[in-house]
Each structure stands twice: as C-alpha cells, then as structure tokens.
Amino acid sequence: MPLTLQRVTVTFDERCDGRLSDNSHQRAANALRSAGAVILEGAVDRAHLNVLKTKMDQAWTQQRTPIGGYTLGFNYVDGHLQQDPPDDPDCIFRDIVDNPFVERIVHDLAGKDARLAVYTGNTNSPGTAAQPLHSDSGKALTELEVTRLVTNIPLVNVTPKNGAIELWLGTHDADVCDKARRELVGANSIWPMIAPRAIDENPGIAVRANTKLGDVLIRDQRLWHRGMPNTSEEPRHMLALVHGAEDFCKQKGVRKMPFYGACMAGFAGSFKAT
Numbered sequence: 001m002p003l004t005l006q007r008v009t010v011t012f013d014e015r016c017d018g019r020l021s022d023n024s025h026q027r028a029a030n031a032l033r034s035a036g037a038v039i040l041e042g043a044v045d046r047a048h049l050n051v052l053k054t055k056m057d058q059a060w061t062q063q064r065t066p067i068g069g070y071t072l073g074f075n076y077v078d079g080h081l082q083q084d085p086p087d088d089p090d091c092i093f094r095d096i097v098d099n100p101f102v103e104r105i106v107h108d109l110a111g112k113d114a115r116l117a118v119y120t121g122n123t124n125s126p127g128t129a130a131q132p133l134h135s136d137s138g139k140a141l142t143e144l145e146v147t148r149l150v151t152n153i154p155l156v157n158v159t160p161k162n163g164a165i166e167l168w169l170g171t172h173d174a175d176v177c178d179k180a181r182r183e184l185v186g187a188n189s190i191w192p193m194i195a196p197r198a199i200d201e202n203p204g205i206a207v208r209a210n211t212k213l214g215d216v217l218i219r220d221q222r223l224w225h226r227g228m229p230n231t232s233e234e235p236r237h238m239l240a241l242v243h244g245a246e247d248f249c250k251q252k253g254v255r256k257m258p259f260y261g262a263c264m265a266g267f268a269g270s271f272k273a274t
C-alpha cells in the first residue's frame with residue numbers, strides 16, 4: 001500500500017485526560033514508524049499558539065532591514081529563517097514544550113530517556129523560493145533506528161499558499177538514508193542536502209503537510225523534507241522541537257535552554273533533569 005501522511009484527531013475527552021486512547025496512540029506511532037511522519041490534529045491549545053504568534057510576528061518585523069533582507073540566520077535560502085520562540089516564562093506552555101501525546105509517542109519510538117533537547121522555530125517569510133531537499137542531520141542519516149524526532153507546530157493554518165513543508169515519506173528508511181549519505185552534497189555539513197542522484201533513486205512520496213492551527217506534525221529526523229515558497233503576504237511561523245536520547249541532549253546542552261531554569265520546577269516530563 002502506498003505511504004500516506006496519516007492524521008489522528010485528538011478528541012475532546014483525550015484532551016481533558018491528557019492521554020490518547022491506546023488505539024489512537026498506536027495508529028499515530030505506527031504511521032510515524034512506517035511513513036516517517038504523522039499529524040496529531042487538535043493537540044495544542046490555539047490560544048497558546050496565538051500568544052506566540054503575536055510575539056514572533058513582532059520579532060520578525062523588528063529584525064527586517066530596510067532593504068528587505070533579514071538579520072536572522074537563514075537556512076539554505078533567503079527568508080527561511082531560524083527564529084526561536086520567546087524565552088519569556090509567560091510564553092512557555094506545557095502543551096507545547098511538554099505535550100503528553102507527543103511525549104508518549106517519543107518514548108515509544110525513541111526510547112524512555114528521550115526528551116526535549118531543542119526548542120526553536122522556522123519562519124517562512126513571504127516571497128521565499130523552495131529550499132533544497134535535505135535531512136535535518138547528517139548524523140541521523142547513519143542511524144538504523146529512530147533516535148530523534150522533530151515536532152513541528154505551526155502558529156497559523158498552513159496550506160501550500162503559505163509554504164506548507166514538503167515531506168518525502170519513506171525516506172527515513174535506513175537503506176535509503178545510507179545510500180543518500182554516501183553522496184551527500186556538502187558531506188561535512190551537519191545539515192546535508194540530498195544529492196540529485198539519490199533523489200532520482202529514492203522511492204519516497206512527496207506530500208505537503210497542510211495543517212490547521214492546533215495541529216502538530218511529528219517526523220523522524222532522518223526524513224527528507226524542504227521548506228516551500230510562501231506566496232502569501234504573512235510570515236508562517238512553525239515551532240520546531242527536537243526530542244532525543246541522553247547523549248543528544250548533552251550534546252545540545254539541554255540545560256542551557258533559556259527557559260529551562262524558569263520552567264523546570266513546574267514540569268514533570270521532558271524537562272526533568274537526570
């Protein structure tokens with residue numbers, strides 16, 4: 001059966017319980033295992049995302065230069081910005097940084113000690129071109145099992161018009177990654193581009209991850225993907241959280257996350273120091 005980007009809707013009762021039914025959880029985990037990505041619909045409170053959107057819009061506007069360039073770093077192509085969410089404790093929401101549905105899936109796939117190591121964001125500015133197809137880590141392409149998961153949480157409804165991310169389902173497969181790794185463009189880079197020959201050979205299925213506000217995309221970090229043109233007038237902010245096992249957290253310095261000290265005391269899940 002061809003791979004599809006599956007969606008699992010979080011019900012009202014599941015939101016109240018803070019727990020997906022076993023059936024929904026298994027469907028989501030299996031979809032992520034087989035396709036490399038899954039969407040959890042309605043997993044985050046929209047009001048929290050609106051608070052972040054207001055702040056990130058302001059920060060995005062302030063960092064633009066008069067000639068329309070950007071002072072934030074960009075990834076591959078101008079306008080695809082790495083923009084961190086605010087580090088203000090009032091902007092840290094548990095259903096974003098310690099989401100129980102995401103966390104259970106992370107623990108199932110990446111192991112019980114996997115926890116949040118990176119909390120950042122991708123802003124796709126109006127007028128961008130497409131990024132080259134890439135994986136988020138060269139190291140991840142060497143791995144046989146899933147060890148890191150990226151959770152993307154857009155702060156607006158996302159469609160192809162405002163640059164819904166393109167995912168190549170199935171490309172998290174260890175053999176596909178291994179072949180791609182041998183001919184990476186920029187093999188020394190930790191952010192490798194996939195070589196055209198590997199793209200021609202791969203059996204991946206390209207899909208766009210269209211989402212509504214409150215939906216969450218979880219993807220295997222090995223999965224090939226790219227940012228697409230934003231033809232709307234507005235920036236499209238998308239939070240990016242990376243969960244990984246202990247060695248990855250140490251390497252990323254999870255304790256140095258700006259909000260860590262402020263929020264740790266209240267959280268029992270991903271933030272827990274070991």
Ligand SMILES: O=C(O)CCC(=O)C(=O)O
Nearest residue numbers: 075122124165226227228
């Ligand atoms: O913003 C997006 O849609 C994807 C961004 C991305 O993959 C990147 O910047 O590495």
